[in-house]
Amino acid sequence: MSDQARYTVGKGTLLLIEGDITRDDADAIVNAANSALAGGGGVDGAIHRAAGPMLPAACRAIIAEIGRLPAGGAVITPGFDLPARHIIHTVGPIWHGGNSGEPEKLRSAYTQSLARAVENSLSSISFPAVSTGVYGFPVEKAAPIALKAMAEALTAGSIREVRVYLHGKHAFDLWRLAADALFGEITR
Template sequence: MKDSRVEVVKGDITKQKVDAIVNAANTSLLGGGGVDGAIHRAGGKAILAECIKIRDRQGGCKTGEAVITTGGNLPARYVIHTVGPVWSSVNADKAATLLANAYLNSLKLAAKNGVRTIAFPNISTGIYHFPKQEAAAIAIETVADFLSTDTTISKVLFVCFDDDNYDLYQQRLGNS
């Protein structure tokens, strides 16, 4: 896939200077480990306060869905919290659909809120055990499909924390 609006970088998602970063959240929206914990720590109490309001209003965030909060102390104006699926060989097909929905619903929410630049982590590839190669394919395909009809978003960054994901995205995006 070649699209000048899509890039891959290796680094820390909490340091990205974009309109919105995406958080690989859990259904409670109360923070956790990995990307979720890093975003909550770097962004400060304002993010958690808005997450609590959302949780009180709608009971959290379902897998594949997305909600938006302030970016707090982050360089990003917003954090879009999405919940990726926990992968197992038993639920692989359903997990693939839910992962695509997590990316798609994040993009839709971004566009609805006037976000022009957005950064994604590698959703579900950590403790949720989604196979990295398949997750990269789903992420890139979902973003490409969305960008084919959307003119709101001008830049999508895939921010990879580890070498494995960075190399996979580089290959799939035709940058290597």
């Protein structure tokens, strides 16, 4: 069984889960996308594969309308073949040492994703650990940024539940430490 940690934040719930985001049934899952929304490796590729053949056309239509999606931006598509009804695509920053606006762009990736959920009257949203894979953002720096953005949405009451899917026990443990520091003991 995978690890889980549950926190009460405002009137909402934050869950950390070691597992596969493509199996999640939240109103929306977040895709850690590239700026072309073209699919790729990691969670992006897994979401594209699981969503099925209609997702690429939906992504191409968005790019044709807006151009490339900048780091920190977020757009929404249907979930197609996923259990989740929607996919919110966000582009996290590539880590260049932290002095090139990476923390602000990462925060924006989370806040813009949450804003797309609120705009579409969604109450539950699931995130991967945006930018902490191939983009190289250090997990111990990314987790507090992400968790604070999530806590603001949960406290505002616009989102009922936020889930964070983490790949591997090490990532889960680092996020749990950050969440414990921000929210106190986990609730069961």
